[in-house]
Amino acid sequence: MDIYSIARAEIVAMKPYVSARNSAAADGVLLNANEAPFPHVDDAKWQRLALNRYPPPQPALLKSRLAELYGVSESNLLVTRGSDEGIDLLTRVFCRPGQDAIVECTPCFGMYRIAATIQAAKVIDVPRLIGQGFKIDFDHLEKVIDEREGVRLVFLTTPNNPTGDLIEREDLERVLRACEDKALLVLDEAYIEFCEAESASQWVKKWPQLVVLRTLSKAWAAAGVRCGTVIADPVVIGLLQRVIAPYPLAATAIDAALQGICGDAVGRQQEFVKLVRRGRAELQAFLSKCDWIEEFWESEANFILLRVPDAGSLVAWCAERGIRIRDFSSQPQLAACVRVTIGSKDDLQALKSALQSFGTHIAGDVT
Ligand SMILES: Cc1ncc(COP(=O)(O)O)c(C=O)c1O
Numbered sequence: 001m002d003i004y005s006i007a008r009a010e011i012v013a014m015k016p017y018v019s020a021r022n023s024a025a026a027d028g029v030l031l032n033a034n035e036a037p038f039p040h041v042d043d044a045k046w047q048r049l050a051l052n053r054y055p056p057p058q059p060a061l062l063k064s065r066l067a068e069l070y071g072v073s074e075s076n077l078l079v080t081r082g083s084d085e086g087i088d089l090l091t092r093v094f095c096r097p098g099q100d101a102i103v104e105c106t107p108c109f110g111m112y113r114i115a116a117t118i119q120a121a122k123v124i125d126v127p128r129l130i131g132q133g134f135k136i137d138f139d140h141l142e143k144v145i146d147e148r149e150g151v152r153l154v155f156l157t158t159p160n161n162p163t164g165d166l167i168e169r170e171d172l173e174r175v176l177r178a179c180e181d182k183a184l185l186v187l188d189e190a191y192i193e194f195c196e197a198e199s200a201s202q203w204v205k206k207w208p209q210l211v212v213l214r215t216l217s218k219a220w221a222a223a224g225v226r227c228g229t230v231i232a233d234p235v236v237i238g239l240l241q242r243v244i245a246p247y248p249l250a251a252t253a254i255d256a257a258l259q260g261i262c263g264d265a266v267g268r269q270q271e272f273v274k275l276v277r278r279g280r281a282e283l284q285a286f287l288s289k290c291d292w293i294e295e296f297w298e299s300e301a302n303f304i305l306l307r308v309p310d311a312g313s314l315v316a317w318c319a320e321r322g323i324r325i326r327d328f329s330s331q332p333q334l335a336a337c338v339r340v341t342i343g344s345k346d347d348l349q350a351l352k353s354a355l356q357s358f359g360t361h362i363a364g365d366v367t
């Protein structure tokens with residue numbers, strides 16, 4: 001598949017900016033980036049991280065650790081400011097304003113649509129089948145990729161936010177075949193660590209039309225660090241590199257990201273994933289006993305989507321008790337739905353008690 005033929009011609013033709021750190025080594029007498037020679041802050045962290053200097057554009061140690069973590073080669077990855085930045089870069093590189101389109105399967109993560117709208121790309125929705133547990137309508141999706149002009153990016157999420165369901169391997173392969181020579185399948189695996197299914201990260205070696213998004217924001221408990229990884233064919237990575245800012249990652253973020261995925265943090269991540277899975281099973285068992293809850297969807301991620309009699313009142317009820325849950329009721333197909341994150345044991349206890357009292361409250365209103 002010729003990736004260049006589906007990228008924006010201006011990006012392919014553009015001579016990319018070459019930063020000081022990209023054009024010369026970062027040692028010796030550094031007079032090539034108009035930096036200050038020393039920091040003004042007398043603090044060990046400022047000295048250790050040399051915060052007076054620009055950081056490496058793609059830090060070697062972090063890249064090599066992420067490549068090891070995701071089982072791919074370094075040429076297959078680009079480190080970004082969270083997956084949000086990956087989504088934005090892909091849309092800017094592959095969608096011509098006013099002409100090309102992205103495809104999404106709602107309900108899904110809202111940033112695909114936002115990135116497309118900012119780029120003036122069209123958004124084609126292939127709604128999920130609500131009566132079938134929000135399964136993706138793969139026949140419809142395949143037809144859209146085959147027949148609609150200008151489809152460049154197909155965003156799929158596994159497990160999906162906010163429905164929590166997984167995509168089967170055969171279905172992914174079917175979409176990948178449909179995308180051949182036309183579009184990229186962007187598979188967002190932000191929550192993949194919380195389920196038993198294997199990541200498709202390593203498939204990028206076989207499928208140049210596949211892009212996988214991974215993040216440290218969820219199972220690695222590092223949302224504040226803002227570190228995501230785009231995993232793709234080196235041609236896709238090279239094109240994104242033309243558009244990404246010269247120094248996208250702050251030195252403090254690079255340092256924190258490395259701490260977050262090395263040493264003791266690895267064992268803690270595994271414990272955390274177990275905690276979330278236990279909490280999810282416990283909450284699901286609890287929800288199935290709440291007869292006032294109309295429906296909830298079994299989740300493979302660190303959240304559960306539920307349909308309740310009055311989403312606004314439940315969100316307000318929880319807020320009065322200091323618990324913030326997310327109201328999805330204004331979104332297509334999600335009338336009366338809220339999403340709750342699986343937090344700590346104490347968080348879960350607080351949530352269960354708020355749900356219990358809300359149930360009693362509405363039962364009292366009815367009688
Ligand atoms: C499906 C999905 N993708 C990406 C993101 C954003 O990830 P990041 O924090 O890496 O930007 C989120 C955040 O909630 C998400 O739900």
